[in-house]
Amino acid sequence: MKMTVRMKIFASMGLLVLIVSITFSLTTQVYTSSLMDQFQKEQINANYLSATPEEQIEIFKSYFLDNMRLDTLLQVTHGVRLLFFVTIGLLFSFWISGVLTFPLKKLISAIERVAQGDLNVKVPVDSKDEYGKVAQTFNDMTFRLREAEEARRRLVADVAHELRTPLSVMQLKLENYQQAGHHAPPEMLLRLHDEVIRLSQLVDDLHVLSLAEAGRLSLDRKPLDLTVHLEQIVDDVKYEAEENGLDIRLFTISRPVTVMADARRLTQLFFNLLTNAIRYTPRGGKITVEIEEQVVDRNAYFACVSVIDTGIGIPAEELPHLFDRFYRVDEARSRYTGGTGLGLSIAHHFVKAHGGFIRVASQPDKGTKFTVFLPITKSF
Numbered sequence: 001m002k003m004t005v006r007m008k009i010f011a012s013m014g015l016l017v018l019i020v021s022i023t024f025s026l027t028t029q030v031y032t033s034s035l036m037d038q039f040q041k042e043q044i045n046a047n048y049l050s051a052t053p054e055e056q057i058e059i060f061k062s063y064f065l066d067n068m069r070l071d072t073l074l075q076v077t078h079g080v081r082l083l084f085f086v087t088i089g090l091l092f093s094f095w096i097s098g099v100l101t102f103p104l105k106k107l108i109s110a111i112e113r114v115a116q117g118d119l120n121v122k123v124p125v126d127s128k129d130e131y132g133k134v135a136q137t138f139n140d141m142t143f144r145l146r147e148a149e150e151a152r153r154r155l156v157a158d159v160a161h162e163l164r165t166p167l168s169v170m171q172l173k174l175e176n177y178q179q180a181g182h183h184a185p186p187e188m189l190l191r192l193h194d195e196v197i198r199l200s201q202l203v204d205d206l207h208v209l210s211l212a213e214a215g216r217l218s219l220d221r222k223p224l225d226l227t228v229h230l231e232q233i234v235d236d237v238k239y240e241a242e243e244n245g246l247d248i249r250l251f252t253i254s255r256p257v258t259v260m261a262d263a264r265r266l267t268q269l270f271f272n273l274l275t276n277a278i279r280y281t282p283r284g285g286k287i288t289v290e291i292e293e294q295v296v297d298r299n300a301y302f303a304c305v306s307v308i309d310t311g312i313g314i315p316a317e318e319l320p321h322l323f324d325r326f327y328r329v330d331e332a333r334s335r336y337t338g339g340t341g342l343g344l345s346i347a348h349h350f351v352k353a354h355g356g357f358i359r360v361a362s363q364p365d366k367g368t369k370f371t372v373f374l375p376i377t378k379s380f
Helices: 006-044 046-050 053-066 069-114 130-180 186-213 227-242 261-278 316-321 343-353
Strands: 222-225 245-253 258-263 286-297 302-308 357-363 365-374
Touching: 006 053, 006 261, 046 053, 069 130, 069 227, 130 186, 130 343, 186 343, 222 261, 227 286, 227 302, 258 365, 261 286, 261 302, 261 343, 261 365, 316 357, 343 357, 343 365
Parallel strands: 245 286
Antiparallel strands: 222 258, 286 302, 302 365, 357 365
């Protein structure tokens, strides 16, 4: 059984009462014993032994009453006991204050180190009471702060890396034409415009992702029929799929599958998944979109949408990082064929903002399956 701080204080006070009681009992016993010894030396004689039992008791009582000198004795013993109890109380207070404040001193020291920028500090968890919980919570907080700081550093490095490429291209082309003294032809301006579009898309994606990660992404939720919505999205990407020699199909159920969702965000979500499937599926491959209704998972009901392709697949060791910001699988998903590297991270946060989740399963050279789970209300 773990002891709370209140229980420890109660136990400490009980210990103090026990110590005082034992001390009082011992002092009384010692004092009484000394009087008994003194009585034996002074009063037990021939006269005492020849007296009747009643007379012996009276002699014993008179001796004790005469020798205790009640007024003086009470004053002296009261002062001694008071001094003793005050001393014990002060010593106990000093001890219990040390016991109660020692964990706080360690925590304050750790907090000061965090305030100075040291996020690697860790407070030992020596108990399971409130102090132990505070220490564990503090350690969890510093762990989250380290994660946030590491994510911030990666973000700054990733953004700088992503911005450097299009800016360098534009700068190099402008410098070449400036040094040659030629007017910029339309073809060069068109290429510069493409790089500007790339930068604009990157900035927009970063803005949306930052809002989603901060939990500030606004959603205009309304009843949405997933079947009709996906039919429109598949129809929009069908031309690009056919142009790449791919067969894309949507399998739905006859009745509507309704969810409370932001239609614009879901459009961007499934557009990202479908364009990825088109980009990484070789000519002659297939892309399938399937809808399932009332799938039970984690004791809740979801509508599931799966995007399945027969593309190049993803190695198993890459799957845990697939939804990380700026993450691209090496070679196959390069900067020039894989967009900004933010699409899947945005998709993950869009689904999370709707109260759902997304799963991925893949095998190299066999294809990939993304499954989006969106919460629905059970209907009968």
